Amino acid sequence: AQDDMETYVLGVVLPFSGNLGTFGQDFARGVELAVSQVNAELEAAGRPIRFEIASADTENTPEGAARALQTVVQTTGAQVSVGPLTTSEVLGAKQFADENGIVIVAPASSGAAGAIPGDNIYRVIYPPDVFASKAYANIALERGHENMVVLHLDDPFGNGMNEGFTANFQAGGGGEVASFAYTPGATELSSEAAAVSAALAGFGDNAGFFCVCFLSGAQAFLQVAQIDPILTSVQWMGNEAMTAAEILADSGHAQTLANADFITVSFSSESTPLTQIFIDDFTAMFDKEPGIFTNYAFDAANIAMLTMLAAGNDGAAVKSMLPFIANHYIGTAVQAFLDENGDQAIASYGLYMVSDDLSAFDEVGAYNGNTDTITYN
Amino acid sequence: MIKVDSLTAGYGKLEILQELSLAFAEGQFSALLGPNGSGKSTLMKAIMGINTIFGGSIQLDGRELVGLRTEDISKLGIAYVPQRENIFTEMTVLENLQLGLRALPREQRQDALEELLKLFPILGRRESQKAGLLSGGEHQMLAIAIAWLSRPSIMLLDEPSAGLAPAIAGDVFRVLQDLRRQGITLVVVEQNARRVLQYCDYAFVLREGRLAFEGSAEDCLNDEETIKGYLGVHEGAVSTSP
Amino acid sequence: MPLLELKGVRKDYGGLRAVDDVSLHVPEGAIIGLIGPNGSGKSTLINLIAGTTDLSAGRIVFDGDDISDYSSDQVFRRGIARGYQEPSLYFKMTALDNALLPVKGQRGEDPWYAPWRRRWQAQEENHARSAIDVLEQVRLLQHYDTLASDLSGGQMKLLEIARALMGEPKLLLLDEPTAGVAPKLAYEIFQQIGRLRDDHGITFLIVEHRLEILFDFVDYVYVMHLGNLLAEGSADDIAKHATVREVYFGE
Amino acid sequence: MPTALLVTSVVNTIQIGSLYALMALGITLTFSVIRLPNFAHAEYVTVGAFAALIVSLSGEVNPIVIMAAAFVVGALVALVSHLVVFKPLEGRNVSLYTLILSSFAVGLILRYILFMIADSFNLFDTRIRIPLQIIYREGALILTNVFAWVAPTSIALVLLLTLLLNGTPLGREMRALANNISLARVIGIPVERVKNYTWILVGGLAGVAGALWGLQTAVSPLMGWVAILSVFAAAILGGLSSFSGTILGAYVVAFSENTVMLFLNFNFGVDLAYKPAIPFFIIIVVLLIRPQGFTELFNRSRDLQR
Amino acid sequence: MINIDIGATAVAVLTLFGIYSLMAISLNLEYGVAGVPNFGQALFVSIGAYVAGLTYTRLLPLLAGEGVIHPCRGTMGQALQLRSEIMATQPVAGFINLGFTFLFAAVVAGLVGFAVSYVTLRLKEEWFLALVLLVGGEIVRIVVRGADDLICSHNGISGVAQPFYFLDDPRASAVLFMSLALVLAALAYFYSQRLVHSPFGRMLKGLRENEDVTRSLGKGISLARAQIMLIGSVIAAAGGVLFALNTGFVNTNDYVVTLTLDVWVMVVLGGVGNNRGALLGALLIAIMDRITQIAAIALNMSGSPIEFNYARFILFGVILLLMLRYRPQGLLPESPLTTDAHEILRRVRGR
Numbered sequence A: 001a002q003d004d005m006e007t008y009v010l011g012v013v014l015p016f017s018g019n020l021g022t023f024g025q026d027f028a029r030g031v032e033l034a035v036s037q038v039n040a041e042l043e044a045a046g047r048p049i050r051f052e053i054a055s056a057d058t059e060n061t062p063e064g065a066a067r068a069l070q071t072v073v074q075t076t077g078a079q080v081s082v083g084p085l086t087t088s089e090v091l092g093a094k095q096f097a098d099e100n101g102i103v104i105v106a107p108a109s110s111g112a113a114g115a116i117p118g119d120n121i122y123r124v125i126y127p128p129d130v131f132a133s134k135a136y137a138n139i140a141l142e143r144g145h146e147n148m149v150v151l152h153l154d155d156p157f158g159n160g161m162n163e164g165f166t167a168n169f170q171a172g173g174g175g176e177v178a179s180f181a182y183t184p185g186a187t188e189l190s191s192e193a194a195a196v197s198a199a200l201a202g203f204g205d206n207a208g209f210f211c212v213c214f215l216s217g218a219q220a221f222l223q224v225a226q227i228d229p230i231l232t233s234v235q236w237m238g239n240e241a242m243t244a245a246e247i248l249a250d251s252g253h254a255q256t257l258a259n260a261d262f263i264t265v266s267f268s269s270e271s272t273p274l275t276q277i278f279i280d281d282f283t284a285m286f287d288k289e290p291g292i293f294t295n296y297a298f299d300a301a302n303i304a305m306l307t308m309l310a311a312g313n314d315g316a317a318v319k320s321m322l323p324f325i326a327n328h329y330i331g332t333a334v335q336a337f338l339d340e341n342g343d344q345a346i347a348s349y350g351l352y353m354v355s356d357d358l359s360a361f362d363e364v365g366a367y368n369g370n371t372d373t374i375t376y377n
Numbered sequence B: 001m002i003k004v005d006s007l008t009a010g011y012g013k014l015e016i017l018q019e020l021s022l023a024f025a026e027g028q029f030s031a032l033l034g035p036n037g038s039g040k041s042t043l044m045k046a047i048m049g050i051n052t053i054f055g056g057s058i059q060l061d062g063r064e065l066v067g068l069r070t071e072d073i074s075k076l077g078i079a080y081v082p083q084r085e086n087i088f089t090e091m092t093v094l095e096n097l098q099l100g101l102r103a104l105p106r107e108q109r110q111d112a113l114e115e116l117l118k119l120f121p122i123l124g125r126r127e128s129q130k131a132g133l134l135s136g137g138e139h140q141m142l143a144i145a146i147a148w149l150s151r152p153s154i155m156l157l158d159e160p161s162a163g164l165a166p167a168i169a170g171d172v173f174r175v176l177q178d179l180r181r182q183g184i185t186l187v188v189v190e191q192n193a194r195r196v197l198q199y200c201d202y203a204f205v206l207r208e209g210r211l212a213f214e215g216s217a218e219d220c221l222n223d224e225e226t227i228k229g230y231l232g233v234h235e236g237a238v239s240t241s242p
Numbered sequence C: 001m002p003l004l005e006l007k008g009v010r011k012d013y014g015g016l017r018a019v020d021d022v023s024l025h026v027p028e029g030a031i032i033g034l035i036g037p038n039g040s041g042k043s044t045l046i047n048l049i050a051g052t053t054d055l056s057a058g059r060i061v062f063d064g065d066d067i068s069d070y071s072s073d074q075v076f077r078r079g080i081a082r083g084y085q086e087p088s089l090y091f092k093m094t095a096l097d098n099a100l101l102p103v104k105g106q107r108g109e110d111p112w113y114a115p116w117r118r119r120w121q122a123q124e125e126n127h128a129r130s131a132i133d134v135l136e137q138v139r140l141l142q143h144y145d146t147l148a149s150d151l152s153g154g155q156m157k158l159l160e161i162a163r164a165l166m167g168e169p170k171l172l173l174l175d176e177p178t179a180g181v182a183p184k185l186a187y188e189i190f191q192q193i194g195r196l197r198d199d200h201g202i203t204f205l206i207v208e209h210r211l212e213i214l215f216d217f218v219d220y221v222y223v224m225h226l227g228n229l230l231a232e233g234s235a236d237d238i239a240k241h242a243t244v245r246e247v248y249f250g251e
Numbered sequence D: 001m002p003t004a005l006l007v008t009s010v011v012n013t014i015q016i017g018s019l020y021a022l023m024a025l026g027i028t029l030t031f032s033v034i035r036l037p038n039f040a041h042a043e044y045v046t047v048g049a050f051a052a053l054i055v056s057l058s059g060e061v062n063p064i065v066i067m068a069a070a071f072v073v074g075a076l077v078a079l080v081s082h083l084v085v086f087k088p089l090e091g092r093n094v095s096l097y098t099l100i101l102s103s104f105a106v107g108l109i110l111r112y113i114l115f116m117i118a119d120s121f122n123l124f125d126t127r128i129r130i131p132l133q134i135i136y137r138e139g140a141l142i143l144t145n146v147f148a149w150v151a152p153t154s155i156a157l158v159l160l161l162t163l164l165l166n167g168t169p170l171g172r173e174m175r176a177l178a179n180n181i182s183l184a185r186v187i188g189i190p191v192e193r194v195k196n197y198t199w200i201l202v203g204g205l206a207g208v209a210g211a212l213w214g215l216q217t218a219v220s221p222l223m224g225w226v227a228i229l230s231v232f233a234a235a236i237l238g239g240l241s242s243f244s245g246t247i248l249g250a251y252v253v254a255f256s257e258n259t260v261m262l263f264l265n266f267n268f269g270v271d272l273a274y275k276p277a278i279p280f281f282i283i284i285v286v287l288l289i290r291p292q293g294f295t296e297l298f299n300r301s302r303d304l305q306r
Numbered sequence E: 001m002i003n004i005d006i007g008a009t010a011v012a013v014l015t016l017f018g019i020y021s022l023m024a025i026s027l028n029l030e031y032g033v034a035g036v037p038n039f040g041q042a043l044f045v046s047i048g049a050y051v052a053g054l055t056y057t058r059l060l061p062l063l064a065g066e067g068v069i070h071p072c073r074g075t076m077g078q079a080l081q082l083r084s085e086i087m088a089t090q091p092v093a094g095f096i097n098l099g100f101t102f103l104f105a106a107v108v109a110g111l112v113g114f115a116v117s118y119v120t121l122r123l124k125e126e127w128f129l130a131l132v133l134l135v136g137g138e139i140v141r142i143v144v145r146g147a148d149d150l151i152c153s154h155n156g157i158s159g160v161a162q163p164f165y166f167l168d169d170p171r172a173s174a175v176l177f178m179s180l181a182l183v184l185a186a187l188a189y190f191y192s193q194r195l196v197h198s199p200f201g202r203m204l205k206g207l208r209e210n211e212d213v214t215r216s217l218g219k220g221i222s223l224a225r226a227q228i229m230l231i232g233s234v235i236a237a238a239g240g241v242l243f244a245l246n247t248g249f250v251n252t253n254d255y256v257v258t259l260t261l262d263v264w265v266m267v268v269l270g271g272v273g274n275n276r277g278a279l280l281g282a283l284l285i286a287i288m289d290r291i292t293q294i295a296a297i298a299l300n301m302s303g304s305p306i307e308f309n310y311a312r313f314i315l316f317g318v319i320l321l322l323m324l325r326y327r328p329q330g331l332l333p334e335s336p337l338t339t340d341a342h343e344i345l346r347r348v349r350g351r
């Protein structure tokens, strides 16, 4: 029966080098865990199908993403890829995927620019930032901020979030929004912090601060912000990347966030029973805790594999069937439900704040993007 | 005494000197003559360990030099003035001189410098000038000065008078004679054979990497064949030698 | 009218006056010597005429034109070629390419025509013929495809002269053409210079320290000292000139 | 521009400028002694930061110990890259661009070795374990313990180095070797030893700079590479030859990135996203308008005379 | 399970080879032949790409008889749909648009290259130009990124499709695009060969070896340098257009310093000053990139513990260093006898 065994290759196209290399590596581990679990189940069930991973490095550029996807496909015949990671990488790989009928299951891209109907990109888990930006705007309004200062990454994700937030905040009756962009990969943000602080001072009371940063940027920013008299006297919001364990590892940073009533809207929610199981399995397999978005990669890989089990190793069939499978999948995050762009349409987020002992982020409430309502525990 | 024994040397794979054997006696002023490309500079470089040595030996007072590094050979008391690129062009004249002095004990440096500036006063006036901006002749003086300041026991000079006005060239030869009197062994490559033969004790003529003649300066001057055939010394119609 | 005339030429480097108020003239078809102690400003004067260095004051008139403000390429095109004290060949190019490069008015040097060989081939053939002549004259023809770096020191000096000649100059400035050259070859170089003057009417201004050779060939000599003109005259006059003997020969 | 912003940005300028100075001096030193515009310098900085990080993770929090470790490791890596890569190339008389490319290659190799190390020991985005404390506060002026380490250390090292180069025989020998290496051998300068010293100094300084830079930000394999063009801008302002010029250049770059950028942002609304372009503008303007940088401010050549 | 699609792989590698060849030939003319150290290759390549971004969003709809939709923000999706539809259904508009893209890219890059060459006149040391260009490329990138309306560079422009996109068969369209790249590379190669062998090439080599002497031999060196920079920039920009089309996406993040370095590596690996070397270098890099990716996939699949995605860069660095050390002249060193004059002299003399 060994001869009848069929192998499906799952492409994994992620940035392993460059300044997001740490995410790429961790995501790949998430996929690996999913594949090993599915393979074990297939074996137990006596099914003659196994999955294999073929991974390639996007070098964190759009053109690199295109080349990586192309290589994986042409080297292994893969029809489905988990990744790329960021929206610009996804867009870089888009033309090749569309033309050759390859399905991209992107675990974490959420930039508005990727919301394109009819193409081969499926962003199955993480909802587009339109929802999160609305949530942040609501929180800001609810907290009574009259004006806001935003520090954001200068990339599709950061710019999209900033634009969405500003529009929603002002539509909801908010005042001015001063935004500052920082370069991805910057290691030192003291002048940005000074600018943010000055803008906050200019707005006077009732201004709030919103940080749209990746982990390293958040750290660099916190390092200078923690001694800034103005930044330490206003309320903060920040995106999900700021809830990484590394932030709390520095007590100064943790204390700063706690004092600032830092709140984040996170899709990583403990709402399904699978979350803890995932964390335990991951830790058992790799001897370390999963990183912050790693479960999305795990879920994306599962959806991709389930679709392939149903539709076979064929891009067109996978494309046609994927929304159905995704819509019936429940993973470590919430259920998926895809809109006409192939993007996650369910947007129920958890709201998190630093716990009293500064050791973790506690869920303090929830945001339902579809009804646009915030509820606190 | 430097004793060269069946030396074969050159560049990369190219052999220029062929089984050359000769000796520069202690305290003597030897001239090294020969047409362009005959291997005079190559011999000096071989002694200093700068180029490739394929075989043979070079001994300083019985001590083998082949295989030593240039800087170690220099420390044995041999000073060498290359034909080209013989000063530190990016540094000031004074710094060049200080580098020349580095081998001397601290207390002798001031005296040596003063003595030198008496010899080449123009260098004193150019003290703070970047050495690369010196005129051709000033450049050559500085090169000799750097070598001389280390108070070597042996000096190898590659065309020290090239590009020098006759007055300075004359000075240079007088200085060389002085040095010889102080007991320094001198080896000088020179195109102006007639002139050097007036000052030196002994002469070697190279041709195509081989020794074509050796003998006292007098013998050399009287050796018609060497003069005509290898050196082709021309005597000008107008007498210009002082 | 002299071919080249310098009027009150001056050059300052910072506080140093390398050339001070020099006026001289070079008649057409002459071989003129320029001598003087080291650092007296001879090379600087050559650089000033050739346009590689800017004048501080004074005028330079060549063949009826004021060339004081010409850049070095304009000077060359006007008819003055030069050699360098240190050989400055294109060492990574062959002797032939060295010789052909300075030819004026090459059509193939225009990138519009360059890719179309037919546009410039006939002209290039003519230039190749003159290169054969010139290389023959300096006895380098058999080395035409040798890299300049592989030539001997004397051959380099000769190639430099050949290269300058390919620009068909009226005046050739040479800075110590025989420095470091064995006496026999040095003499041959000067014989060659004499022949070029006789056969082609080229004018020479030559800086040289080897007076025993130079004085055999020059028509007239200028002596510089501390940036000034100290003396001028025929070779015999200069050889007898008391001050020159003092500052230059050190008597 | 409000005073608070001005004061903060000036403090930042001093802190970051001192760090740039420390990094840029190494570049100036390699360029003037070895004739190599060494782009791998960025990675010596990163290596130093990682050394500091690893020492600090072991529980050691004495900054002096941490910096010493960074010096040693940085020096070692620089020396090894010299012995393995640059020294053999120098012997082959290659072009400047070959050297530049090889320094890029060395940097690439070191960078990805660091990636591997960071990946296998879980060092991504970790910080050197020295908590930030405010040591002085007066109105808008706030000085931290990191400032107290960074600024004086950099300035002291910079002064020492300048003295070494211009006032000692070793310094003179270094410059001699830069100018004409074969002649340096001929006059008996122990060339290899002087070179090794130079590389040790360069790498060690870069290592210390990395440790201090790591106090300021998160340690990542790309941190040096990100800063390198600002640092090059500083070195170019110094004409790549003058140490005092380089130091001034470092503060000018830091001043433009902080105070000037914030001034433009606050008063004219220039987007902060243009900040990375500032060192580039400085490089272009200096190279085009004043290619000698600040060199001549310091060594005005005395008047020449006959 | 490795199951290499040899045909598709070959097409992909050869397409990249064509594109890289254009960049390498351009640099070889500028640096290898004329000695102008252009460390701004990314700048000139990016000009081609940005122009493609502009024509696809502004010109293409007009050529197809449609109105222009602003490509960014709110109308981003509509604009993308429109241009994808045009490329899929109106090949003629696509080809005319491509023609204009090449034309505009050539004009802009040529002008920039021409202007930049005059910058050298002001520079003290030759390698400063390398820095100016390196840094100039970054400035342009940062500015284009900041001027969002130009090519929406916060997000980038997707749907910059190849001209053969209208064909239903993606393989056929890939093969045709590869042929286009190879034909352009071949044209550039033969053109630059002719240049190198001509008196113009001789003058450039003179310029490379000694600028002052060349000037004092009567050559207008600033013009010559400007001319070669113009030619080189045009070729690089053509490469940039193809580079953008090959990905189908225009974004500032692709035109960083590392792209320039890759081109330099191609030229140095192949042989500085030798056009054939530039081609070989381009081929080697295109192949090496693919091979190391495949090796990474294979090693990973075999369960090897080496993280080959990092090791790949280390390997690349080591190969480069070994080449620089043991073959500093490159695999195909320049021959000193390139100009046609030698052949002509031999013939003239023979008669």
Ligand SMILES: Nc1ncnc2c1ncn2[C@@H]1O[C@H](COP(=O)(O)OP(=O)(O)OP(=O)(O)O)[C@@H](O)[C@H]1O
Residues within 6 Å of the ligand: B011, B014, B016, B034, B035, B036, B037, B038, B039, B040, B041, B042, B043, B083, C150, C151, C152, C153, C154, C180, C182
């Ligand atoms: N670096 C080198 N590489 C290869 N060949 C060389 C090198 N230097 C010199 N040669 C060759 O070695 C031979 C001897 O050169 P050398 O410099 O010893 O001559 P020389 O007797 O000093 O002549 P000159 O009087 O012209 O200085 C010449 O044929 C020369 O071309």
Ligand SMILES: Nc1ncnc2c1ncn2[C@@H]1O[C@H](COP(=O)(O)OP(=O)(O)OP(=O)(O)O)[C@@H](O)[C@H]1O
Residues within 6 Å of the ligand: B133, B134, B135, B136, B137, B138, B163, B165, C013, C016, C018, C036, C037, C038, C039, C040, C041, C042, C043, C044, C045
């Ligand atoms: N670029 C420069 N900057 C400063 N001083 C210079 C420069 N070039 C030359 N000099 C000085 O000008 C003076 C004249 O130099 P020049 O080269 O003309 O002398 P020369 O007559 O050719 O001497 P030689 O016979 O030794 O070659 C010298 O003292 C020299 O140091």
Ligand SMILES: [Mg+2]
Residues within 6 Å of the ligand: B040, B041, B042, B083, B158
């Ligand atoms: Mg010699």
Ligand SMILES: [Mg+2]
Residues within 6 Å of the ligand: B135, B136, C042, C043, C044, C085, C175
């Ligand atoms: Mg001179």
